Amino acid sequence: MKRNSVAIVGAAESTRMGKVPDMSVLGLHADAALNALADAGLKPSDIDGYATVGSATELAGYIGIKPRWSDNTSVGGCSFMLHVRHAQAAIEAGACSTVLITHGESGRSGVGVAPWTPSGLQAQFETPYGVVGAFSNFTIPALRYMKARGMTEEDLAQVVVVQREWAAMNPRAMHREPITVDEVLNSELIAWPFTKPMCCVRSDAGGALILVSAERARDFPNKPVYVMGTGESSLNPMISTMEDFTSFEGFRNASREAFAQAGIRHADVDHLMVYDAFAHLPFYGLEDLGFVKPGEAKDFIRERRTAPGGELPMNTNGGGLSYQHSGMYGMFALQESVRQVRGVAPAQVPGVKVSVCQGVGGMFAAAGTVILTNQA
Amino acid sequence: MPRQLPKPTPETLHYWEGCRAGELRLQRCRDCAKAYFPPRPFCPGCGSRAVEVFAASGQASLHSYVINYRPRPDMGSEPYAIAVVELAEGPRMMTNIVGCPQTPEALQLDMPLQVVFRKESEAITLPLFEPVRA
Numbered sequence: 001m002k003r004n005s006v007a008i009v010g011a012a013e014s015t016r017m018g019k020v021p022d023m024s025v026l027g028l029h030a031d032a033a034l035n036a037l038a039d040a041g042l043k044p045s046d047i048d049g050y051a052t053v054g055s056a057t058e059l060a061g062y063i064g065i066k067p068r069w070s071d072n073t074s075v076g077g078c079s080f081m082l083h084v085r086h087a088q089a090a091i092e093a094g095a096c097s098t099v100l101i102t103h104g105e106s107g108r109s110g111v112g113v114a115p116w117t118p119s120g121l122q123a124q125f126e127t128p129y130g131v132v133g134a135f136s137n138f139t140i141p142a143l144r145y146m147k148a149r150g151m152t153e154e155d156l157a158q159v160v161v162v163q164r165e166w167a168a169m170n171p172r173a174m175h176r177e178p179i180t181v182d183e184v185l186n187s188e189l190i191a192w193p194f195t196k197p198m199c200c201v202r203s204d205a206g207g208a209l210i211l212v213s214a215e216r217a218r219d220f221p222n223k224p225v226y227v228m229g230t231g232e233s234s235l236n237p238m239i240s241t242m243e244d245f246t247s248f249e250g251f252r253n254a255s256r257e258a259f260a261q262a263g264i265r266h267a268d269v270d271h272l273m274v275y276d277a278f279a280h281l282p283f284y285g286l287e288d289l290g291f292v293k294p295g296e297a298k299d300f301i302r303e304r305r306t307a308p309g310g311e312l313p314m315n316t317n318g319g320g321l322s323y324q325h326s327g328m329y330g331m332f333a334l335q336e337s338v339r340q341v342r343g344v345a346p347a348q349v350p351g352v353k354v355s356v357c358q359g360v361g362g363m364f365a366a367a368g369t370v371i372l373t374n375q376a
Numbered sequence: 377m378p379r380q381l382p383k384p385t386p387e388t389l390h391y392w393e394g395c396r397a398g399e400l401r402l403q404r405c406r407d408c409a410k411a412y413f414p415p416r417p418f419c420p421g422c423g424s425r426a427v428e429v430f431a432a433s434g435q436a437s438l439h440s441y442v443i444n445y446r447p448r449p450d451m452g453s454e455p456y457a458i459a460v461v462e463l464a465e466g467p468r469m470m471t472n473i474v475g476c477p478q479t480p481e482a483l484q485l486d487m488p489l490q491v492v493f494r495k496e497s498e499a500i501t502l503p504l505f506e507p508v509r510a
Contacts, residue, residue, distance in 0.1 A: 124382035126470045128502055129458050132448040136458055137470075147485050176447045191442035192455075192480060232471035240460050240470040241414070245440055 003262055004376060007224035010040025010210030011338040014104065017324050018174055020204035024112030026062055028104030029054070032206030033063050036100065037190045040210045041221050047210075049096030051083035052103070053328060057255035059102065069096035073233055077275060077328040078359025080209070081254075081368025084334070085230035087211045104206035105326035111204075113133075122238055132183060134277060135191050135199050138363040141245035142193065142280040148246045149283075153193045155298045157184035159279045160197045160321055162307045167318025169308075169347035174201045175322040198279035200325035207331035209338070214376070225341045227373040228354065229262030231255060239363040248360070250367030251288035255358060258369035259290075264354060266291055271340045271355040272312055273333040276319040282306070285358050286314075313349045316340060330359035334370060341372045377450045377462040381500045388415045390429050400432040400491050402465055413467035434491035436461040436505055439468055443478055457483055459503055475506035482507075 003287040012035035014028050015018070023031065029052065037044065050060050050067035053074045056093075060067055071086045073079055080101055087099040106113055113290035122131075131137045145151070161181055167173035179197060217224035233253035236242055243249060259265075274285030286297040291312060298308065317323040317336040324332050337357040339345035353375055359368045384392040391414075392503045394401030404411045405419035406426040410464050434458065443458035462468050476482045488506040496502055 121414055124384065124388060127380060128382050128500075129470050129472050130444060130448050130451040130456055131470075132444065132446060132451075136444045136446070138444060139442045140440050140458065140460055140470075142440070143442070143485060189443075189445040189455075191444050191446070191458075194442065227490060238414075238470075240468055245460075 001088050001230065001261060002224040003094060003228055004373070006211050007214050007226045008310065008338055008372070009207070009212055009217050009220035009222060009224060010036040010042065011225070011335055012036040012039045012208055013332070013335055016045065016208065017172055018203050019106065019108055019264050021109040021111060022104070023106070023204065025054070025104050025106050026059065028106065028204065029059055029102045030063050030104070032104060033102045034206035035098060036288040036339060039064050039222065042098070042210065042233060047098050047100045048101035049087060049090055051087060051099060051101045053079045054093060062216065063102070065100065067096065070097070075366035076361030077277065078330045078361040078366055078368035080228070080233045080330040081359040081370045084209065084211065084227060084370045085232055085368065088227050088230060091108060091213050097216070099211045101209045101211070102206070102250045103208065103328065103331035105328060106204045107326035108202045108204045124142065125182035126238055134363065135194065137239045139191050139194050139278050140239055141242060141251055141364065144245035144278060149295050149298060151298050152184040153182055153185055155302065156193065156198055156279045157181045158301050159276070159282050160184045161274070162301060162304065163315050163319045163321050165308055166316045166347050167322035170323060173318040173323045174203060175318070193285055194278060197321065200277045200320035200329065201322065203324045205324045205326040205332065207335050209334065213263065223342060223374060224376070225338050226373050227370065228264070228373045229258040229260070231257030231261070231369045232367065234366040237362065237365055240281055242364045247294065248284050248288050248364050248367065250364065251284060254367040254369040255289040255356070258317035258371050264371070269312070269354050269356050270352040271316065271337065271349050272314045273337050273355070273357040274314060275329055275333055275358060275360045276315055277320055277325065277329060277360070279321065281320050282314060289356070289358060303373055308347070316345060316347045316349060329343050330368065333357050333359060337372050339369070341374050379450045379496055380448070381496055384499070387417055391415045392500060394431070395493055395503050398493050400434050400503055401429050402432045402463070402467060403427050403429055411465045411467055412435065413469055433464050435464040436489045436491065438473065438483065438485055438487045438489060441473070441483060443480070454478070456500070459505070461489055472504050473506065474504045
């Protein structure tokens with residue numbers, strides 16, 4: 001795939017986020033889709049390609065589109081990063097010209113959610129030991145990582161403190177009040193060593209993106225956000241089969257490919273999003289994407305280099321820890337990257353030309369990287 | 377509330393039968409000698425179908441864990457560790473650590489462990505691990 005061959009011309013979140021008990025999953029998808037269409041100045045009938053985690057037929061029919069190309073890639077929270085990549089391939093190949101990607105999740109209120117039925121490997125080899133949600137198993141590698149890196153619980157808490165500073169500048173963030181390391185450490189224990197602020201918020205939210213070829217992108221109301229590079233990696237289905245608890249191969253694989261396609265070096269990156277369902281993920285992200293060497297992430301964060309005013313602003317919406325997290329957060333990381341590249345983010349970083357958006361799916365199961373730019 | 381238990385499939389039945397018989401059964405590739413888990417009728421390393429079942433030693437070390445403070449109702453009301461142990465033969469598996477307090481002080485990474493089996497139903501016995509006493 002070619003650098004900058006497609007662009008995002010429409011991007012929007014659902015009209016309301018957080019607690020939205022009066023909207024279903026389907027309703028959140030459609031609301032975000034209509035907002036993204038309005039943002040791009042398009043009608044549903046202009047869409048001929050559609051990607052989503054749910055059922056493409058149910059959602060397309062509901063929104064009123066008849067796609068000639070669809071993608072139901074479902075690898076967890078980074079599915080949308082993969083959708084962007086697959087949309088780029090489809091547009092380049094001529095399979096479609098205008099792709100809509102939607103997300104909606106009633107992650108807090110649970111309205112219109114399909115029941116989860118335990119089956120397969122996880123049900124046999126992990127669930128029996130008391131796994132009760134992502135907080136009880138996605139977090140398991142952290143202790144091993146911390147031992148290998150000589151890290152303390154204070155280091156984990158520091159991520160929350162720094163990201164809360166970003167959240168304070170985002171009116172749509174669920175947690176905006178400042179927090180100290182001590183307050184993080186003295187909060188309710190969820191899954192030791194993780195306290196409540198080290199775990200993502202739970203919210204109802206939707207988001208949508210619209211992609212077209214770079215050629216057509218110039219004719220839209222917003223300045224195009226070009227897809228500079230993408231990469232993906234699908235690996236193991238279970239946390240217990242993750243090969244190395246101190247480094248995530250998916251992050252390494254996906255980002256390597258995206259950086260190569262984009263033709264950039266780390267010094268070219270102005271803004272970074274690392275999917276942070278839990279406070280340990282930004283450490284893996286910084287090291288596995290190659291922004292720092294293994295072992296350096298804890299000092300990088302403690303020295304405020306990802307904080308407001310730092311050299312590598314990271315998770316500038318407050319992240320999944322403070323902004324919004326519906327269950328599959330990748331769509332909201334992408335929305336923030338688009339806002340930063342457009343120059344319209346609430347906590348705008350001055351002069352962003354290149355944003356790297358790194359997603360994770362499942363429990364270190366899959367990864368997707370999307371690199372965006374406003375430079376044609 | 378009865379504990380949420382697995383339903384074996386044809387590909388995993390030998391493993392659960394092993395647990396019932398007090399034996400931790402792993403698989404090994406006859407071509408590349410890789411030992412692996414969870415069960416499947418081919419080698420995840422090289423793709424060979426020439427694999428065999430063997431009884432593991434039951435020795436392991438504590439690789440990583442969390443202490444879950446939001447217990448699932450069928451697990452009781454006290455916090456419990458959800459752990460990943462590294463078996464002496466190489467593969468890792470999820471389990472619970474029993475026979476010791478569920479505290480960071482009692483649960484030290486890399487501590488030696490030994491498998492114990494707990495019968496949960498006629499069909500299912502779970503492999504759990506306890507600290508090796510000095």
